[in-house]
Amino acid sequence: MPSTARQRNKGSKTERESEAAPPPVKSSELRRPAELGDFQPWTPTAYTAFKALMSARLCAAIWSNISDCDETFNYWEPTHFLLYGTGFQTWEYSPAYAIRSYAYLWIHALPIKLYATALSANKLLVLYFLRCILGFVCTLCEVYFYRGVCRHFGSNTGRLTLAFLIFSTGMFISCSAYLPSSFAMYMTLLAMAGWMYQHYQVSILAIAASAILGWPFAGAIGIPIAFDIVFRRQKIGLFLKWCCISLLLFLVPSVLIDSHYYGKLVVASLNIVLYNVFSQHGPDIYGVEPWTFYFINGFLDFNFVFLMALITLPFCLLVKHILKQSDRVLPLWLSTAPMYIWILIFFTRPHKEERFLFPIYPMFCVCGAVTLDHIQKLYSYLFTSRRARHYTELSNWLSAVVIILISLISVSRTVALYQYYHAPMDMYVDITRVSEDPSIHTLPADKDINVCVGKEWYRFTSSFFLPSEKWHLQFIQSEFKGQLPKPYASGPDATRIIPKNMNDMNREEPDRYVNISKCHYLIDLDLPRETKLEPRYSQQKNNWKVLTTTQFLDPSRSHKLFRAFFVPFVSSRYVTFVDYNLLQTKRTKKSSQRKP
Known part of the structure; x- marks a missing residue:
């Protein structure tokens, strides 16, 4: 905004908040008779966006x-090992394969180690402290991204992007997940914002950190950025300089x-x-999914934002042609290219997982916002009067309706995930209460306690939820026939020891299982169907006592729509829950009663 306009707007808080908006849109861009002048839609300040x-x-x-x-x-689990000396090791951390990075782990382990040491915090608080740190880091990256969008795409697109970031289920799921794909998402936010601000060194550093420290495939997001810097801007020296700096900062350490940690060059x-x-x-070998997998997940996590994002390039190019608009600093095809490149790569792979899309979740938000912004422009061009100073003045109702609809659907999805699938988190938290209740847990404090899981092994929330180092997770046989992790070896060279009975083919290793007679507690989902290896343990009244029960959704007996979205007063009639149980063996009490 020109300095004269800034001076004129100092008296109003609302107007002050829009000072950081991008330069006003030229009247020729919309081919409308009304003079737009210096008017810009209101946008939240960076501080307001940060708080939200x-x-x-x-x-x-x-x-x-x-x-x-x-x-x-x-x-x-490996982070728990770095902090407390115990934890599960997967084949990826075996020195024979070494495809996971301890450097990435220490980025997260260092702050929580300092926190745990300084405040003597229990393990559960340590875990949630790290999740809060991840949420804080994500927020900072998002604010920078939001301001970059305002600068490059305009105030209206910026505030739409902010709304989508705040309410989308996809961002709720990914923002505090301890995964390289979430780390890559943070770096995408920084890289795209740096690109829009023309802070090219920030973009190069972010992409390099994402690929080297986090997930190497995330480097694909940097292809359009590198193309712009090297071929369009002809800043080859700057590109090479910061690539070399990135290698020194990230690759060497x-x-x-x-x-x-691996005891060899890795x-x-x-x-x-x-x-x-x-x-x-x-x-x-870990499973393949149909071509529809990402389309379904994309809609569940972003609903109509996802659909708008997919059509951004063709639709917006059409609108620009109708309105005779020109691109700003970056052409639209180039600024949306990171999303389309990622879609081209991952949508065509047989092995699909929801987390593989995390790095482009911010791109869904901004591309969806660009599409909605162009819908408003088209509406304004076709239907509004000439008196409007800006295309948003008479089309804001349209964006408001869409935001409300999308937000309600997103909140419905987010609540469904919590209501239907949060039982494991609650159950493992409850184990601490059980361990501190002498009327329930009667075993000596120095005795090793086995908490067992069978078919529920993949819902284990981590050793951070176990009360102390005397409590251990054990696996019993189930119908799952893949490879399970095993505890790290002990000693200072534990990470350098090649574990026995590990493979990279997902073959079952029978040494992972313990006999159920060694289990003091058992966590099990009480499904109505059972097999020889997966009986209904809660029905074995002579062997097990139910200590705690939490409700968990049974997807096979629930309506597809209402198991995906929570609708108050309605969903309960269309979904079916089963018991998620914490069981205590009765063998311990019997054996203790026989002691003199």
């Missing part, structure tokens, strides 16, 4: 589920840290590419 986003991210840190077993066993980011791309089987 931070509120949403803290809610996610406290209430969102740990729904991905990869998050538990590949990140929370990560190689040193990983080589120390470039973890290279190893994961070699395994996933150049091995004979790749990740497909």
Whole structure:
């Protein structure tokens, strides 16, 4: 905004908040007779955006589920080992394969180690402290991204993007997840914002950190940015300089840290590419999904924002042609290219997981906002009067209706995830209460306690939820026939020892199981169907006592729509719940009664 306009607007808080908006849209852009002048729609300040986003991210840190077993066993468990000396090790952390990075773990482990040491916090508080840190970091990246969108795409697109970021279920799920794909999402926010601000060094550093420290495939998001810097801007020297700086800042330390822990030279980011791309089987041995998988998940996590994002490029190019608009600093095809490149790569892979889309979740928000913004422009061009100073003046009702609709659907989805699937988090928290109740837990404090899981192994929330180092998670046999993790070896060289009975083919390793007679507690989902290896343990009254029961959704007996979205006073009639039980063995009490 020109300096004269800024001086004129100092008297109003609302007008002051719009000072940081991008330069006013030229009247020729909309081919309308009305002079737009210096008018710009109101946008929240960076501080206002921070407060709104931070509120949403803290809610996610406290209430969102740990729904991905990869998050538990590949990140929370090795972090627990680094902090407390115990935890589960997956084959990816075996020195024979070394496709996970301890450098990435220490980025997260260091602040919570300081927190735990300074305040003597219990493990559960340590876990939630890290989730809050992740939410805070995500918020800072989002605010920078939001201001970049305002600057490049305009105030209206910026505030629409902010609304989508705050309310979308996808951001709720991913913002505090301890996953490289979430880390890559933070870096996407920084890289895209730096690109829009023409802070190219920020973009290069963010993409490099994402690919080297987090997830190497996230480097694909940087392809359009590199193209713009090198070929359109001809800033080859700047590009090479900051690439070299990035290698020194990220690659060298990560190689040193990983080589120390694995006991040999390791470039973890290279190893994961070699395994996933150049091995004979790749990740497909862990399951394949139909082509519709990401379309369904995209709609569940972003509903109509996802659909608008998919059509951004063709629809907006059509509108620009009708209105005879020109691009701003970046052409639309280039600024949306990161999303379309990611879709082209991952939508065509047989092995699909929801977390693989995390890095482009912010792109869904901004592309959806760009589409809605162009819908408003088209509406204004076709239907509004000439007296409007700006295309949003008489089309704001349209964006308001869409935001309200999308927000309600998103909140419905978010509440459904909590209401239907939060039982494991509640159950493992309840184990601490059980351990402190002498009327329930009667075993000596120095005795090793086994908490067992069978078919519910993949919903284990991590060792941070176990009361002390005397409490151990154990696996009993179930119908699952893949490879389970095993505890780390003990000693200072534990990470350098090649574990026995580990493979990279997802073959079952029978040494993971214990006999059920060794279980003191058992966590099990009481489904009406049972098999020889998955009986209904809660019905075995002579062997097990039900201590705690929480409700968990049975998807197979629930309506598809109402298991996906929560509708107050309606959903309960169309969904079916089963008991998620914490069971206590009766063998312990019997044996203790026989002692003299």
